[in-house]
Amino acid sequence: MNRKVEILPDQAALIARAKELILSKINAAIEQRGRFTIALSGGSTPKPLYEAIATENLPWDKIHVFWGDERYVPSDHPDSNEGMARRTWLDRVDIPAANIHPMPTTEGDPAVSAAKYEQELQEFFHCSPGEFPALDVMLQGMGDDGHTASLFPHTEALKVSDRLVTVGNKDGNPRITFTYPFINAARCVIFVVAGANKKPALAQVFALQADSFTYPSRLIQPQGELWWLLDAAAGDELK
Template sequence: MTQIKIVADKNALVTSASDFIINKIKETIANKNICSIALAGGSTPKPIYQNIAQSDLPWDKIHVFWGDERYVPPTHPDSNEKMAREAWLNQVDIPAQNIYPMPTLGNNPMADASKYEQELKDFFGVANGFPSFDIILLGMGDDGHTASLFPHTNALKECDRLITVGNKEDNQRLTFTVPLINHAQWVIFLVSGKNKQEALKAVFDQESDSDQYPSKKIQPQGELIWFIDEDANSIRN
């Protein structure tokens, strides 16, 4: 099932998405006594993470992962882990063992992708097949990419692995694969800005090529929620 939530501006998107995510975390913990969430990078999620940090949540029951990561040290300004720790995780009393950053210090991205894949399998107790995250947060680039799944790259073809190496020009990254994302219970896209209009329109166009606009490949077995501000909105034009 897909829901599309159009909001007035980026501030409204931050408020609406924050409330939605916090409520989903609470609901999941009420039902399962645990919640697994995979984070997105980029500028849009940062104020959302700051809002989550201000909420009253049972932090010991929340387990935090990342949907993709640049292959840089966690102290690097471009690190998704660094941003999330500063905006959220360092501000709350979440146990260190509940945080599962992608490994990016091994000088071998594919080996580190395999290492993180095993970490996910161990956490979820899944030897074969794909685990099901409770919540996965995603952004979308102006080229239609999501996580580190870029147009016409080999990462889009990976259907057996949980984690693979994504490439943007000469920069390697670790990323969830399409089938791993699509096994989630809740996938939440956060899309803001006029520069996203063309890609967003293509993602919702039945005739467009999903290899050109990878966000179109995200069709989870659970719920798909799009938070879109009016600047980005092009799907009803």
């Protein structure tokens, strides 16, 4: 398995290491292919990471930002992943508007929005239906139930293997999410996980045998690199 696990002493060290790793991937991708593509995650953990990246002097015109999942709310809603990333990072740097690719959430039908985003991805990466393009970095978090992106335990989204984007479901509320095969197509997947509340799920995700439909983060086994960056509160028992 190509999994690399690092346990950092605290959340500040976790964010610093995640930033260092992402910056290295930005530099390598631009040097090799002339651009860098990343899919962002939501939640509270990546906020300081986005704030840290915003302080860097980067070739923003060569960086393209996507989202791995989104709540089905407008971008100015407090729960919007897009809104959070814009406030903490994207609105603070000179990235071209055309390089920001948010998930659509105003069509009134999540399935229509998912199809629209899939089409945008296919056009951007020049790929045909059924092909899974490789983003340079997929940034992932993990919930205390073992979900990642909006791939929640025992939901229909976990069964979708022939699409890039599908509709997720959290307690009856729709979300838009990348499918796990699309996440697995990435050149690099980076999980950034903090907090003691994640320990039980992490034990199952790292177990030799467990149910992936109960702990969906187990489904993330990319063809490229897989990094698990954990703070000590989350990962100390994995040592």
